[in-house]
Amino acid sequence: MSYRIQSGDTLSALAQRYGTSVDSLMKANPQITNKDLIYAGTTLNIPGSRDSFESGAQGLRGGSSGSSGNSGAGDVMAPTGGAGPATRGPGGSPYDIAVSHLGKNAGSLKYETTGVGADMEDWVPNNVNCANFVSACLEQAGQIKNSQHSASVMTLQSNLDRDPNFQRVSLKDAKPGDVVCMKVGSGEHVVMFAGWKDGKPQFIGSNNVNSDGSQRISYSSMNYPIMSVHQYRG
Template identity: 45%
Template sequence: MSTYRIQSGDTLSKLAQRYHTTVGELAKANNIQDPNKIFAGKTLNIPGSRDEFIPSTSQAGGGRTGGTQGTTGTQGAAPTGPAPQGQVGQWIEQARAELQRAGVDPSKMDPRAIAAIIQHESSGNPNAQNNWDSNAKKGTPSIGLMQTIQPTFDAYKLPGHDNIRNPVDNIIAGVRYSIARYGSVSNVPGLQSMANGGGYVGY
């Protein structure tokens, strides 16, 4: 579960906007009786991180969207079924609906495969940012649920979905990139590795 330590000047309203949730959900997740009273130094649970992801014992690799991985992947065993329950699952379904309206084949964007990438890349935190890898050293850190770098996001976003930190916009760009590079989200090398008994590697 993702957590946040309250800073001086924070309000539940500001934090709800930052983490793409609601004041009510934050209050419920933290048993807060009066949403107008929060205290600096206390830790908040972020409700969007409680989704039921695919269980895995593998460890994340170092690659990120826009990296230098050259494999194309082959169709093999891959996650199937509905998106996970919870807020991340809702974001995935919203993104898939937008992608379908844009003409993307639903069979190429399995929601469980998308959820698996999100689990390993950001643990479901739409504000996740990688400040240490090679992309970050070049000035283009990996950002958001699917850890896209800005040039990749700009190349694969849909019109009207221009915010790399918006979870739906981020998923849209990450999915379109995955399909363009690997043929489908299920073909992402990290998922193919897991399907064959290996560990997850970044895409």
């Protein structure tokens, strides 16, 4: 999520408010070089607040996913409704790459030394890896460069808006692997479109489905307001 700095704010107070650390805030905001010097009116990326749904939260509905929002690959039907084949980059499909990591905890995946894990940022808290994971899948597929990787939903969205290889589309025109940014309460969440089941959109990503609030790579059916759907056209 993002926060507009107010007069009187300090990094230490904001870290305490949002359940993160000053070090994590500085890593998420490389423009800050002095922890004691921040400016009112500028935007701060907050890495330490949940950016996804929780078990049993609103938006989980139907199918065999259950209240946890987690399901196996067999629970999601092949794309229908004109979804078409998954988008692909020079390195393959980000959707297929994500599926290959189903069931893994983000906290473990980000420490793997090859593939998606190697592209994920280690410092990101285990309850906010959604953009970190999606960015890594896009990198592995060759759809974005390392410089476009972000652990912030809003920054990733902006990076894709500026990339001529991506175009915003409506959900009805989405293909598996398209990047879907959602508004979740006071924060944001990002997943990839996975197809349709019983007329409802399915998504795959790093979601807060573990009992301790940490994230696991899982399928989900959510009904949060969608901010954008980005489709690779490169």
